[in-house]
Amino acid sequence: xxxxxxxxxxxxxxxxxxxxxxxxxxxxxxxxxxxxxxxxxxxxxxxxxxxxxxxxxxxxxxxxxxxxxxxxxxxxxxxxxxxxxxxxxxxxxxxxxxxxxxxxxxxxxxxxxxxxxxxxxxxxxxxxxxxxxxxxxxxxxxxxxxxxxxxxxxxxxxxxxxxxxxxxxxxxxxxxxxxxxxxxxxxxxxxxxxxxxxxxxxxxxxxxxxxxxxxxxxxxxxxxxxxxxxxxxxxxxxxxxxxxxxxxxxxxxxxxxxxxxxxxxxxxxxxxxxxxxxxxxxxxxxxxxxxxxxxxxxxxxxxxxxxxxxxxxxxxxxxxxxxxxxxxxxxxxxxxxxxxxxxxxxxxxxxxxxxxxxxxxxxxxxxxxxxxxxxxxxxxxxxxxxxxxxxxxxxxxxxxxxxxxxxxxxxxxxxxxxxxxxx
Amino acid sequence: xxxxxxxxxxxxxxxxxxxxxxxxxxxxxxxxxxxxxxxxxxxxxxxxxxxxxxxxxxxxxxxxxxxxxxxxxxxxxxxxxxxxxxxxxxxxxxxxxxxxxxxxxxxxxxxxxxxxxxxxxxxxxxxxxxxxxxxxxxxxxxxxxxxxxxxxxxxxxxxxxxxxxxxxxxxxxxxxxxxxxxxxxxxxxxxxxxxxxxxxxxxxxxxxxxxxxxxxxxxxxxxxxxxxxxxxxxxxxxxxxxxxxxxxxxxxxxxxxxxxxxxxxxxxxxxxxxxxxxxxxxxxxxxxxxxxxxxxxxxxxxxxxxxxxxxxxxxxxxxxxxxxxxxxxxxxxxxxxxxx
Numbered sequence: 157x158x159x160x161x162x163x164x165x166x167x168x169x170x171x172x173x174x175x176x177x178x179x180x181x182x183x184x185x186x187x188x189x190x191x192x193x194x195x196x197x198x199x200x201x202x203x204x205x206x207x208x209x210x211x212x213x214x215x216x217x218x219x220x221x222x223x224x225x226x227x228x229x230x231x232x233x234x235x236x237x238x239x240x241x242x243x244x245x246x247x248x249x250x251x252x253x254x255x256x257x258x259x260x261x262x263x264x265x266x267x268x269x270x271x272x273x274x275x276x277x278x279x280x281x282x283x284x285x286x287x288x289x290x291x292x293x294x295x296x297x298x299x300x301x302x303x304x305x306x307x308x309x310x311x312x313x314x315x316x317x318x319x320x321x322x323x324x325x326x327x328x329x330x331x332x333x334x335x336x337x338x339x340x341x342x343x344x345x346x347x348x349x350x351x352x353x354x355x356x357x358x359x360x361x362x363x364x365x366x367x368x369x370x371x372x373x374x375x376x377x378x379x380x381x382x383x384x385x386x387x388x389x390x391x392x393x394x395x396x397x398x399x400x401x402x403x404x405x406x407x408x409x410x411x412x413x414x415x416x417x418x419x420x421x422x423x424x425x426x427x428x429x430x431x432x433x434x435x436x437x438x439x440x441x442x443x444x445x446x447x448x449x450x451x452x453x454x455x456x457x458x459x460x461x462x463x464x465x466x467x468x469x470x471x472x473x474x475x476x477x478x479x480x481x482x483x484x485x486x487x488x489x490x491x492x493x494x495x496x497x498x499x500x501x502x503x504x505x506x507x508x509x510x511x512x513x514x515x516x517x518x519x520x521x522x523x524x525x526x527x528x529x530x531x532x533x534x535x536x537x538x539x540x541x542x543x544x545x546x547x548x549x550x551x552x553x554x555x556x557x558x559x560x561x562x563x564x565x566x567x568x569x570x571x572x573x574x575x576x577x578x579x
Numbered sequence: 580x581x582x583x584x585x586x587x588x589x590x591x592x593x594x595x596x597x598x599x600x601x602x603x604x605x606x607x608x609x610x611x612x613x614x615x616x617x618x619x620x621x622x623x624x625x626x627x628x629x630x631x632x633x634x635x636x637x638x639x640x641x642x643x644x645x646x647x648x649x650x651x652x653x654x655x656x657x658x659x660x661x662x663x664x665x666x667x668x669x670x671x672x673x674x675x676x677x678x679x680x681x682x683x684x685x686x687x688x689x690x691x692x693x694x695x696x697x698x699x700x701x702x703x704x705x706x707x708x709x710x711x712x713x714x715x716x717x718x719x720x721x722x723x724x725x726x727x728x729x730x731x732x733x734x735x736x737x738x739x740x741x742x743x744x745x746x747x748x749x750x751x752x753x754x755x756x757x758x759x760x761x762x763x764x765x766x767x768x769x770x771x772x773x774x775x776x777x778x779x780x781x782x783x784x785x786x787x788x789x790x791x792x793x794x795x796x797x798x799x800x801x802x803x804x805x806x807x808x809x810x811x812x813x814x815x816x817x818x819x820x821x822x823x824x825x826x827x828x829x830x831x832x833x834x835x836x837x838x839x840x841x842x843x844x845x846x847x848x849x850x851x852x853x854x855x856x857x858x859x860x861x862x863x864x865x866x867x868x869x870x871x872x873x874x875x876x877x878x879x880x881x882x883x884x885x886x887x888x889x890x891x892x893x894x895x896x897x898x899x900x901x902x903x904x905x906x907x908x909x910x911x912x913x914x915x916x917x918x919x
Contacts, residue, residue: 166800205736236812243698246690250784251707254714257725257781264728317621325618333622340629342903344842346870347892350877351632354639354885375632378625406607408614429716436718439844439870443877464720468845471724479728486721497713 167520181224182241189217214245261486267477268484275488279449284475293485295451296466299366300492302455303445303462304435306370311377312427319385320411323392334386340379348375349440357444364446366455369462372440381430388422389415421503428500432493438464463489633896640890642883651890657855657872659880659887666891668857672772672867673895676847677840679776679861684784684840685833691784692791697817708792715785723846726778731769731850734777738768738862753863770852772866778846783836790835794828794913795821827913834906838899844870869895 193213197204218238225237267288268274274292282291318337322330352372356362392415400410416423446459447469454460461469463485470482607615644651647665654665695707742753755767798821806816822829847868853875854865869891877888 168800168803205733207733207737208740232812232815236814239814239817240698243690243693246687247694247698250687250691250788251710253781254710254717254785257717257722260725260729261721314621314625317618318625321618321622325615325622330622333626336626336629338907339900339903340632342838342842342896342899343632344844344870344892344895344899346842346844346873347636347896348632350873350888350892351636353877354889355635358882358885375628378628382625406611406614408610411614432716436716436720438718438720439874442845442874464718464845467720467724468849471727471849483724486718486724489718490721493716493718494713497709497716501709 177228181221185217185221185224188220189213192216218242258490261483261490265480265483265487267480269487274484278451280451284473284478286477288477288480293463293466293481293488295448296461296463296485297488298451298453299460300435300462302453302460303366303370303373304431306367306455307373307377307434308431310370310374311381311430315378315381315385316423318382319389322386323389324407324411337379337382341383345376345437346439348372349443351375352440353443363457364444364459365457366445366460369441369445369460370455372444373434373437376437376440377430377434380433381426384426384429385423388419388426392418424503425500428496432496436464436489436493438468441465442468636889636893636896639886640893642886643890655856657876659884664887666869666894668855669867669869669872669891670894671857673841673869675772675861676776676779676866676868677837679773680779680783680840681833681837683777683780684787684836688784688787688791688832689829691788692795693817695792696795697813697821711785711789711792715789719782719843720845722778722782723849726774726846727849730777731774734774735765735768738771738773739765742862750859750861752860754860767864768862770850770864772851772858772861775847775850775866776861778850779840779843782843782846783839786839787832787836790832791825791829794825798824824914827910831906831910831913834902834909838902838906841895841899841902842870844874847871848874
């Protein structure tokens with residue numbers, strides 16, 4: 157919910173500035189590291205795996221780069237450069253691995269995805285040895301849609317009601333509810349599945365079915381949704397609510413006509429994010445929905461399979477076609493999650509408060525560019541430019557940067573005292 | 580407020596026609612009272628559901644717990660129907676997997692968080708945040724696929740190197756491996772706690788990174804500029820301003836990631852081959868976790884076996900609960916305040 161964090165009046169300075177020597181140092185150290193690693197791995201030590209090669213090259217690169225920088229700079233600057241390179245390296249490694257996971261899934265599923273029957277058929281008539289133009293995952297898509305719909309029908313009203321309760325009727329009881337909800341976000345998903353399996357399926361005799369699976373998903377989604385909706389609702393400016401009360405509106409009218417419309421986009425985002433989490437849950441569904449290869453659109457009776465469960469079942473088989481189906485299903489599931497995320501972004505982006513904030517940031521940036529263009533004669537390294545600005549004019553030179561930006565409700569967002577003030 | 584309202588009472592000798600502040604009481608309309616009752620019902624319902632889950636788990640687990648007694652915590656076996664069961668081995672396995680995951684994930688998460696908040700060009704920042712958030716929502720079964728079909732085959736070299744180079748470190752020893760035999764099979768290194776931990780690390784890195792990133796960006800601009808004005812380099816500023824400011828968030832984020840790692844089921848279930856003895860050798864084949872045990876055994880359980888699984892689930896829940904509460908109190912007490 158970072159999007160709704162209160163905007164700060166101050167704007168951080170951008171520290172940039174790349175000199176030609178920095179670039180040359182980087183390139184030189186990089187080339188030397190690759191060459192040295194190639195030499196070592198081919199002549200001296202048996203480094204066969206690509207992973208080992210990259211790790212060795214990275215270590216050599218860091219050492220060489222430190223050496224190169226230390227020719228011209230002092231120790232403090234050398235440490236700064238080293239950390240810069242390391243942070244970039246770590247960040248790009250993580251992003252590369254995560255992107256690779258996505259690409260890997262699509263690449264392995266590419267065999268199954270072009271077949272139209274993959275999306276329109278179920279697996280009832282397809283055996284493990286059948287080629288990919290027989291059978292598909294229509295039953296899993298339908299199952300996922302039905303289960304998530306039931307889960308949403310349960311969680312949206314209950315979740316919103318509770319979130320409104322937490323913000324509108326604060327008190328000791330609300331605090332207890334909030335604590336319990338927070339505790340339930342720690343519930344491992346398999347335990348939620350086990351709970352539904354033991355109560356609904358074993359004790360109450362409900363068969364393993366879509367309803368049981370949807371109940372298990374709801375138990376996972378409910379705390380996530382309440383928490384994020386609670387965060388959004390707490391950000392409603394107090395002035396708005398007070399204005400409504402001052403006009404004589406009651407609490408219900410204030411909530412319905414002021415609080416909910418103000419937070420509509422944030423609440424939608426909360427719902428969609430909870431949906432994205434719920435759609436990918438495998439372990440609760442594994443215990444509660446049962447498994448079938450045939451289409452079943454009746455959630456109350458008979459096993460009903462969902463996308464994550466279908467993936468799990470497909471890849472258990474040693475047959476390459478089944479594994480390809482599993483990866484294809486995973487690609488479909490990821491596309492679904494991605495689509496939900498994009499929708500959440502688009503809706504979350506149309507928040508009026510945020511739009512105002514963005515417009516203001518843009519104006520400030522423009523103003524800053526105007527002043528800096530007139531002041532800065534040429535490319536300077538960041539710190540000296542900064543120092544020069546400060547030294548040149550204590551008052552008049554950069555008034556735009558510190559323009560106080562009040563007079564919008566965004567500034568008054570935090571309704572609750574911050575933790576320091578409480579203690 | 581209260582001072583002005585009580586003022587008339589302490590001065591009774593005011594003339595009758597003087598202005599006296601009227602006591603202000605709100606009488607809620609009927610609609611509002613109904614509305615508040617409905618809200619209260621919602622709160623009570625959620626409390627009831629959530630409380631019921633906890634209480635029910637405890638009640639169902641009681642059968643097994645009362646029979647096993649304290650041995651439940653020390654036995655390394657899972658044969659509930661012959662009365663010989665305990666979570667010593669699987670709890671240690673769960674903690675080992677989570678430890679590997681956190682040890683691997685935290686440096687990467689700090690790197691990602693610092694990159695996004697301090698180094699990335701501002702134009703890229705928003706999209707990077709979205710990407711990390713999106714990665715946090717990738718279903719765990721997809722990570723499991725990647726771990727099983729890709730990582731498992733490519734990581735044995737690293738596992739072999741670790742176990743031969745650091746064989747003075749007991750957890751890295753692999754019984755049954757012979758580094759001098761060039762034809763030795765790699766299967767002693769597969770399906771290990773280490774590989775499962777790596778996959779879980781990839782799952783929790785975005786979660787930890789997004790919390791840390793949020794705290795880092797909140798570090799006050801004034802203090803940053805103060806450090807820079809005193810001549811600090813960017814790293815000096817990060818070390819003296821951003822990291823101390825975000826310490827609470829870093830600890831809290833790590834603990835939340837640990838909580839996720841402890842409860843992870845499917846990815847671990849797909850990779851690990853279960854053993855029910857304490858497996859200290861993280862690089863060696865075999866391991867266990869509470870959640871994969873439940874996924875493995877729920878179907879073939881007698882009512883008593885079910886109760887034993889419930890007890891294992893309860894132990895896991897209590898552990899993640901303690902970690903989550905610890906995390907939120909650390910985050911709330913830190914200077915950066917509650918961030919998520």
